Amino acid sequence: MPATVAERQVRISCVAGRYLVFDIDDVLYIRRHHGICAVLTGTMPQNPTQNLFLGLPVELHAEEAKLLVDRKAAYIADELSDHLSQLTTMDETTRGAYLQHVKQQRRNAKLAFDEEKAKVQAMHQGKRKAASKANKTAASLEGASAAPEGESPSLFDPPTTTGVVAGPAxxxxxxxxSKEALPAITPTTSSALLSGATPVLDGPIPASSYSLYKYLNSRGYYTTPGLRFGGDYSVYPGDPFRYHAHYLANSYGWDEQIGMLDVVTSGRLGTAVKKSFLFGAESPSKPDPDGGEGGEMRVFCVEWAGM
Amino acid sequence: MxxxxxxxxxxxxxxxxxxxxxxxxxxxxxxxxxxxxxxxxxxxxxxxxxxxxxxxxxxxxxxxxxxxxxxxxxxxxxxxxxxxxxxxxxxxxxxxxxxxxxxxxAYTRVHAGPQRNLARGWVFQGWWAGFGEGEEEVGAGDGGGAGAGRERKPYGFVRERVVVLEGGSVASMNLGRAVTGQAKDRPARGKDWLLPEEALYLVERGSLDLWWPLKGLEEIFPPETAAATATAGKEGGEGAKEEDGAAEADEYELGFPLSLQAAYALLIGNDGERGKVSLQKFQVYSNLKRCGYNVLRAPPAPKQPPATPSTPITTTLWQWFANLLTSNPHHQPYGPLVQPGLHRSYASIYRQMALLPLHQPSATPSSPPPKDPFAIHYHVWKAAQKWTKLRHPPPDFQLAVVDAQESAVPTLEEATALLDATPLAPGRAEWAGHPGRMYARLKHGHRHVLVAVSFAEVYEYSWLRSKDTVKLVGAANLQLQLLGSSCVTLDTLHHTDAVDGMFQMAQAESIWDVEKTGVCSHNARRNTTIGKASGQSEVDNVGEGEPILRSPHN
Structure with a gap:
């Protein structure tokens, strides 16, 4: 496991200048090992009429993509040219391999589907049985008048059928x-299709807040976009699945004047949602004491005094 | 709502x-x-x-x-x-x-179910590249089915359509368009073609099986003249496939299924690319679709009709006021706003207090057409049973999609152009002159547009969750609620509406007592809220400096 973790290369798809990740394993990997939760943007096929839970792809912002590329944990793929070249110049063998992969997935889907169906049928039959039992007692109580009702479930529910249905499943x-046609599937990633050399793009040019982002990430903080709180990031002490955000972070230039009103504004905003306002800048002259790239980061926290 | x-x-x-x-x-x-x-x-x-x-x-x-x-x-x-x-x-x-x-x-999208319900999309990106859409179709969309006379279909965006739909009657009910007027020997005649966002949305929600063609469109959808034999053969093939899996070898002869990743790669592009949709527009689109709205691309702006004299919509009390107000532009550069003297009616006092020209909404605005990003991109309808993709009432919302990181709050010119691109939507007729409906009227305004502010990566906002409300009180009152992906009401209140309201309130409640309280204190309050907000241009006729705070008492 550790060996694969170290070697894993996350494919970041660059589509029209935006950074997406399609592979769920990659998503979990960067979440676990790089402290990046990114943002889910896709529609959930299981429940497509809601906006609360979203699905793949995951969108990374430029800082996150750059961090992963700098750590050599990911590469940025030019998705369009890769796909187009692969699709237009595909030979028989690669196509065959891809189709084999698709077919395998279709078989898996079929198996899952059949299992599900058998389960549902079994459940229904269980219900029917209970119902018929109740009906029978009712019938016996009420006598001949209820006989037709008592009969009807037995048409569908002879004990032999359960055995027959469960058997094939x-x-x-x-x-x-079973002999029904395999269901069609849409794979989530093109990994089976894109076997050739992927055209790799340069790392993204991140926003000016990259140094602050990197600093926070290196300290084990998770960040999510902080725009809703009026800052660059909301900063979590761990995975946001588990923790509330502690800080509302803004990045400044080293020599940049920070308006008092900005401090008040952000501080108020942060306090209103029980986060402290954090701001930081990277020194252009002093080196990083931890030996990393870039300069030393200085970070301050503003808390509201309840006077 | x-x-x-x-x-x-x-x-x-x-x-x-x-x-x-x-x-x-x-x-x-x-x-x-x-x-x-x-x-x-x-x-x-x-x-x-x-x-x-x-x-x-x-x-x-x-x-x-x-x-x-x-x-x-x-x-x-x-x-x-x-x-x-x-x-x-x-x-x-x-x-x-x-x-x-x-x-x-980790869920994989599975298209199970009866064969006839399955929708399959074929990517043909270049098919309509050279298609010239009839100019007369342009602009019919905003009239929708409401236009009298001969019924015109909404603008089709045929050049943008890149995915041809096979089967799937459910999917094509609200999405896609068949290109009519094609010669009989054209392939895929009568088939529905999807816009990139429609196709990607369907793929994402697991309703469309997107395929990459290996053969030309002519072979996949043979023209009708040759169809008799071909379709018969094809149907037979499909029937056989359902019977046993032996025919599967031929299944991928015409093409093969694409992944979600490939769909993104092929259908997402930059703004203005033919046959692509930008990621932010797509995210807004799918967000609205997930909410159940009906969304169509807004047709391109119609050519400006020859300038006609703008006629007032209704002759109401407001117009009457307007006439009064515009006829009295004269103000002293200093001194009390309301000249001391004999006032026989409130009207003469109001006339003197009128510092700002009354806004008269016109059905044919003169401002230039809006430019990206502050342009109407989508028309949005609330979910309704009778809505169809070809016949629908005028849209409930006009939507502009804006990237939060690349654009600022619209300038007055941008906002005006954007608003003027929408049809005039005055409040209900019964509101006019009704004091109890003043706030409803003020809130409603004359035109409205939705601005979806899409934050590159902040997609987790739900509709209501982010209540970041930016309020600009101005000549147009923009209320930007940064929502989900994020839809925003850009609510216009022309300042003069507020003035109307004030007048109306004054009239209704008779609180406007010139002698006792001094008109100017009221007036000052009114104008500091309105005048300050509306910027320099609107208070010019008052004179320089602080023209407002002049009371008869000092």
């Missing part, structure tokens, strides 16, 4: 799928 | 049982006690509470996994900790959350 999981 | 927070179904109701936070800053963050919080703010779940929620990035996917079929409303967030305390319980909970996210997101 369990066998399909191990052997051939 | 889902844009109002009060009505948004996603707004959590007063159920603060699992709220760990309060807006009260004295409750220290180190003690996230649910009981105290619930006691403190039982039914005061305001914007701040929502802001407190850390957003969708922190949504706990465990809840999604547990309850896959439930609506968003019932999904609540789990408890959170203040900081790491190194316990295994905490680590386990985190790991569970991550695993749940992985499991939920």
């Amino acid at each position: 369990t066998t399909t999981t191990t052997t051939t799928p | 889902p844009l109002d927070d009060d009505d948004n179904p996603a707004l959590p109701g007063p159920q603060p049982t699992n709220k760990t936070t309060t807006t009260n800053t004295t409750t220290t963050t180190t003690t996230p006690g649910p009981s105290t919080a619930a006691a403190a703010v039982p039914d005061d779940l305001t914007a701040e509470d929502l802001i407190e929620d850390e957003g969708a990035a922190a949504q706990d996917f465990r809840l999604f996994r547990k309850t896959p079929g439930v609506s968003a409303q019932t999904i609540r967030k789990g408890e959170k900790d203040f900081e790491s305390h190194g316990t295994r319980a905490q680590a386990d909970a985190l790991e569970q959350s991550r695993a749940a996210m992985g499991e939920v997101l």
